[in-house]
Amino acid sequence: MSGKTFFLDKDGDSIADKVLRRIRFDIITNTLKPGDRLRLERLRETYGASVSTLREILNRLAAEYFVVAEGNRGFGVAPISQRDLRDICEMRLLLECHALRRSIEVGSLDWEAQVVCCHHKLHTVESQLIGGDDTQVMKWVQYDWDFHHATVVACDRPVLSASHSNIFDRFMRYHLYVLDFRGRPAAEEHARLRDLVVGRDADGAVALLTSHVTAGMEHIIASGKIPA
Template identity: 70%
Template sequence: MTPKTFFADLDGESVGDTALRRIRSDIIRGQLRPNERLKLDGLRTAYGVSVTTLREILNRLVVEGFVVAEGQRGFEVAPVSEADLRDICELRLLLECHALRRAVQLGTLDWEAHVVSAHHKLQSVEAKLIGGAPSSVEQWVQFDWDFHHATVSACDMPALMATHSNVFDRYLRYHLQALDFRGKPAADEHRKLRDLVIARDADQAVALLTSHVRAGMEHILATGRFT
């Protein structure tokens, strides 16, 4: 599974695949706002695909939880709410904790190196944010995904991993709309999680991941943007 890419086009994509990824990304990043009506004529111009292709894309995004179909009224961007974030958080934990146990059991030396490398990039951005240097919270969100994905990437269950990727996208949507970094506690937890994963301590890693994700959720909710 490839890392999240919010900006650049990917080689080998069809026009429809590119439009799907761009629309999903624009919803996750808040360029298309919650509850916004998705008018086909405007989308056709903005994303360069036919109305037929757009309908297929939007119906797929309905299944993924990013778009709501309003019967004869068409499509709208899915709303956001505290209840929805809490639901997504628990689903993420259900999937990610199981994937983490499998990864710890099956991971190779290359997997360990991948975890360390992903954490190094994340730690670099976190240090800048903590130190008050100009840095992008959106970039931190990208590297946060890269690190958490690295920790579970040795899991041998493709269906679980695909579902986890979708749920993580929905979680990222809240992160990117809040755009607020939790600071040193989050950075410390990432470092400890790296160490526990490399030490193959699945029980402690899962316990830390659980508290880490829930603390992040509460931090997002504390911004007051989703009540």
């Protein structure tokens, strides 16, 4: 898997790291739903970590904007809203467009091959979705990350990459809340983005990425499932 590892534990992870990843995953996939109270005793039973470890984890997730600290009431899953989604979309574009330009500037031939490979997997799943197989939405979200990450992975800016990963997770949470694929237009945009990236057309790639991400945001809002 390229890039994102929140679906899997990594070798050498501490218990705290594994539990943090599991809780973040459950928030992103809405197993822990927006606004849910995060009671430490219940989390201890579910995730098998001590209360002190869980408190540390929840504070870290609060710093990542997946959790909100509610003072004496403890912690809760961060709520969702159209305003928050628009803010996340704007930040994603700010980070991803900058990283995309840098990757196009310095990326190697191996980087180009990775972009093409990740798009092939994404295209395969998108074809299944367009054909009516709605069970592939979760896999599509994963491959969508893999492809977009591949286009920017050559960017040699670790802080930028970490910030982009976080904001993409938060954007992905909304996709998984709605669980609806935008269809053939999204698939066609991905194919064009692949070609622009491999063709080293930075201006064209950034323009397409901007319209692509914005259209995805508007599609999520149009579902009617996201509160104002």
